[in-house]
Amino acid sequence: MSFRYVSTLCPFCSTGCSFNLVVQNGAVVAGGPYHRSPVNDGKTCPKGHYAYEMTAGKERIFTPLIRKNDSLTECSWEEALACITTKCKEYAGTEIALIASAHATNEDIYSLKRLAEILITDNFSSPAAVGIDASAGSIAAIADADCIVVIGNLALTHPLAARRVANAKDKGAKVAVVDTYLSPTTKLASEFIQATPGNEREAIRKAADFIVGENAYVLFGISAGDAEASIAAAALEIAEEKGAKFFAFPAQSNGRGALDIGASTPIDAVIADEKIKACYIMGTEMGPVPAEFVVVQDAFLSVSAQNADVVLPAAVFAETEGTATNAERRVQRIHQAQEPPEGVKPHWKIVVDIASALGEPLGYETPEDIFADITANIKGYEGLTYASLEKDGHLISPRKAAVTVGPEPVKVKTNKKFPLVLSMVPTIWHGFGTAGTLSKNCPTLVQEVPDIWVGISAEDAQKYNVTNGRNAVVISDTGELTVTVKVMDGIAPGTTIIPAMRMGNICACEVTGRRKNCAVRIEEVD
Known part of the structure; x- marks a missing residue:
């Protein structure tokens, strides 16, 4: 029996974590740590840990x-x-x-x-x-920052990059997080600045007041907003204004x-x-x-x-x-x-x-x-x-950040028919968007989050008569989707969240279309 380790890179997010693939008799059978990596020090998130499973993915194609x-x-x-x-x-x-x-x-x-x-x-x-291209030195150096502003849910989209933010906080750095809800990333925050779809730029401007120190970073994760480049431009603006390093993290591994x-x-x-x-x-x-x-x-x-x-x-x-x-x-x-x-x-x-x-x-x-x-x-x-x-x-040496300003963020218009704002969000098990094509071919990741769900505040759950753990239909002007309700802390009344992924034959895009945010109503079903 032959047995060997082969080092490789995670195919999910752009943190660029390394790990070993365990190969037995010529076939990949497991994943293991690669401690020499300058990026992740042998650590992996769940997606990286179980990425090897996609080699036997049930949706694989073998013939033209x-x-x-x-x-x-x-x-x-x-x-x-x-x-x-x-x-x-x-x-x-x-x-x-x-x-x-x-x-x-x-x-x-x-x-x-x-x-x-x-x-x-x-x-x-x-x-x-998407009009955003910016890096500012090594990810490891973030751990030595004295002040960090994070835009987006970095803990779920790029977990090992968020670990460097946690390292910096442990050393005394101040951390501000701009996000649409009390996401896991906000647990790292000294200050949380809540954004709503359409006012992301204003929320980022508020974060400018927080930036102090000689070694500050502005980290731009995957925006919850549809006008992502314009939102990134606001982040770059406050970084340049305050002399902070600006770092943007693409959703994709390469x-x-x-x-x-x-x-x-x-x-x-x-x-x-x-x-x-x-x-x-x-x-x-x-x-x-x-x-x-x-x-x-x-x-x-x-x-x-x-x-x-x-x-x-x-x-x-x-x-x-x-x-x-x-x-x-x-x-x-x-x-x-x-x-x-x-x-x-x-x-x-x-x-x-x-x-x-x-x-x-x-x-x-x-x-x-x-x-x-x-x-x-x-x-x-x-x-x-x-x-x-x-x-x-x-x-490669850092070079000047390039952000192409596109359309301005537009506030989601709600009404009596569609009274709630729905936002797509990542999950640590499936990442964001197209990464779900990879993760849904990893059985362990699917086992952890097998279905799409909708998150809602306790106040709105009572108001719209939906129950935690029960099915509900989410309806927008472009479509509808039946999913499980999760009543969650940290979601502001009037807003809801849904994982940005496809699972089985359903996808969040059936409700949102090509938007990251839209107006919806939610109705419980039997």
């Missing part, structure tokens, strides 16, 4: 699928590639969009960028492209790398562009995509895949080699722990095969070949090699 007679049918790789190349030639570059997962490796994303160049399109994006490589066309603009007729999606959940022709390459049969015209089976993080760049801009190695199942290919290899089928070979034989191209063409990555990254990775 092609739509025939309005249903997906198994086909050969040759048939799938022939269909893709034929259809791609029918569209102009301006009619094609390519969307990269920001949970994929730098090599995966760069290969897709090269495919975008072959197709002559600038519509190259990722879910990380969000920073995706932006560095160039998957930065605003994702909202790509989604809303009516000129897009063909869409190629690499490993990310976009829901049903309203394009004429949709290709999805993914490890799992996501909703995007279920509605696609061609689906290509891709490897999970434990089955590929490469690199990823975390929130602090540390480039680190991902090591392959097991071979992909028969018929499954790493994302980069799928893209290479498509380029060759189009008559435009990329010339890549290994992920290391792609990384050599990255280091030759991407600023900050010059001179790096796989060998140079093996110990602690490489921390």
Whole structure:
């Protein structure tokens, strides 16, 4: 019996935690600590601890699928590639969009960028492209801060980064938290500033009065607001005004790398562009995509895949080699722990095969070949090699924060029909948004939070006649969802919360649409 440890990176959030995968007879069977990491010191959150389980995820895809007679049918790789190349030639570059997962490796994303160049399109994006790009040195250094302002629920979205905030507080640092409810992050706070959807910028301005000291940080997690870039701009403004370091944490494990490589066309603009007729999606959940022709390459049969015209089976993080760049801009190695199942290919290899089928070979034989191209063409990555990254990775020097100011936050308008404000929130078991595609293929994480729920104050539960632990229907102007009620402390009357994830066949987006906040009513059902 063979037994070994393989170090790798967590595929969930952008903290960039390392851990070991336990490999027995060539198969990943468990996860274990990797104490040498400069980011997480051998610690992991629940998502990282159980990430290995997705290698056997129940929704994994092992064979290419092609739509025939309005249903997906198994086909050969040759048939799938022939269909893709034929259809791609029918569209102009301006009619094609390519969307990269920001949970994929730098090599995966760069290969897709090269495919975008072959197709002559600038519509190259990722879910990380929300107009926010800022890092300020190492995550570990946050533990030495004397004052920290946290915007968002960092304890649930980026738990090991929040641990550094706790370390700083233990040393005497003052901590202020801006959030929409008394979230777990507020337990770290010396001061809690409650924001409501639409007034996030005003709440952040109040936090400016709190910033003192020579080593202050403003940490921007995943905003509960829809106008995320504008909210981040307010956070950057108070940081610059007070001489504090500004740190933004992407939702995705390689969000920073995706932006560095160039998957930065605003994702909202790509989604809303009516000129897009063909869409190629690499490993990310976009829901049903309203394009004429949709290709999805993914490890799992996501909703995007279920509605696609061609689906290509891709490897999970434990089955590929490469690199990823975390929130602090540390480039680190991902090591392959097991071979992909028969018929499954790493994302980069799928893209290479498509380029060759189009008559435009990329010339890549290994992920290391792609990384050599990255280091030759991407600023900050010059001179790096796989060998140079093996110990602690490489921390790229901080550069000036870039935040693109978008639409202003809009206050949610309630009325008699929809009297409550609903906000999407993360959970420590499933993260935020598209990470749920990964977590719902980890049985232990699903066991902890198997269903979507709605959180409500005791006052509103009584007012609207709903009961803790009972089912209720949450209704908005775009849809409705039946979920379990949780009566929770710390939720202000007039507001409710719901996990930002998909579980089973239901998703919070069925009520919120593409919004993070909306007006709803709640009615108990039998």
